[in-house]
Amino acid sequence: MKSFYITTAIDYANGSPHLGHAYEKVLTDTIARFRRQMGDRVHFLTGVDEHGQKVQASAKKKGIPPQQFCDEVSEEFRALLRKLNISNDDFIRTTEKRHKQVVRAVLQQLFDKGEIYKAEYTGFYSTRQEQFLQEKDRLPDGTWPELFGEVTEIAESNYFFRLKQYQEWLVNFLAKNENFIFPQYRQKQVQEFLKEPLNDLCISRPRERLEWGISLPFDDGYVTYVWFDALLNYYSAVVDRPGVWAEAHHVIGKDILVPPHAVYWPIMLKAAGISLPKGIIAHGWWMTRGSKMSKSTGNALNPLDLVAEFGADAFRYFLIREMNVGQDSDFTREQFLVRYNSELANNFGNLVNRTLNMATRFSAGVVPAAEVEEELEKSLRDLWTKTRDEFIPQCEGYQFHTALERAMVFLTETNAYIEKRAPWKLGKSTEAKDQALLRTVLATIAEALRLVVAAVQHVMPSTTEKINAVLGYTPGAVWRDELNWGDKLTGAKVAGALVLFPRPAPPEKAPAPVAKG
């Protein structure tokens, strides 16, 4: 059995989760469930990033100690995972002992090897981003970009990690491992970034300025820079699990690729003598009218509202269907409703209802065996074969949106097949030929439905479980086999009905104007 270790970024515990956070969980869960289906031994980690300035400031604003603040916020993130049906195996908090121990051990090791040194530093510092800035970070007019918030000039002694001396190594590593970062165009951006010389990385913050962090093991007057601490979560969570680290894949947003994940992280690992992850998947942003959804801009949607209204699976479906991994997407309620109504309610939900209704009406609730194969049946089966053959490579290549789109096309064709065959007419005929055809139609659509259910179960795990239950079907252990057309439902006793995607309540309308008489 192949190991597959997958992680999300750990979210800052400085406020409630929003749609961007929810998406990353759903995407990673989709990958994790897909790999499990493929037979891998998956370990799926997510968690929260609890140290640093942002958390300290938010706790202070609320008037409670940072630990208590983190306890509350991390519960909110855990609740989100449950609501979204995320199948994570572990949840890490950077305030946990298991994590702090590893961070301190790695720091000590790097310090002993001379990879960390102390120096005086004078320069510009962004509190919002918790990083020192360079001249090249300025806008052409000399001001600092909005994302850095307030920028102040400071002079202080700090500890530095020798990033610069690994630049050439990283450049060579990326040249040799073309597919380290997905999508590949993001790897090119990292390579561009590495054309400029790197500076060593300041990995400490004086305790007077920031208390809320992990003390440096070799100097108690300082705490660890939050990124150096946070990145190590991926490793600290699995040090006690042999073989897991070697198969690590990180899912993150494009904003934290360069430099943290694509530059600091590989170099930290290399310097510490730890093997590198297998890959990094950098997704794009959910936007609202052209700007990134985020807590600080106040345009973030609460994912829990949508889940409460439409259910976790419809929400998961929309996120995965709409977003091409790597690119940005706008989130609008209108677009959500379009997909919900046309793809889920009308297409998917409709096939479920027709299958159940017709099996009940024409066959006493039992799926008959197919008896004939004419052109219509053959072309539907051929379409499935094509859909199936492309499905696994699409999912392996993180093209889940295309895979779902093809599954939808197949559903549309199955519904169209029903229209063409008009089983309601066949049901009125007493001719043996028509009866055989009717049984064939019932068998064909039930099998088509079973196949789509098998295909999309990593995106809609609870809906597909419900459908299998009403179809009286228990999938076999080997998922790939479930994707083969095999009349597996012959003889199954199906339930009468299942409401899956109820019509949302219409938006409140202004009262109609009263006609003047």
Ligand code: MSP
């Ligand atoms: N704490 C750091 C990550 C440390 S990982 C060792 C952090 N936290 S965050 O809460 O700001 O973001 C967490 C993840 O959510 C990131 O991968 C980020 O890209 C993602 N998203 C935040 N807003 C987003 C959107 N609007 N759209 C999609 N994902 C975005 O960064």
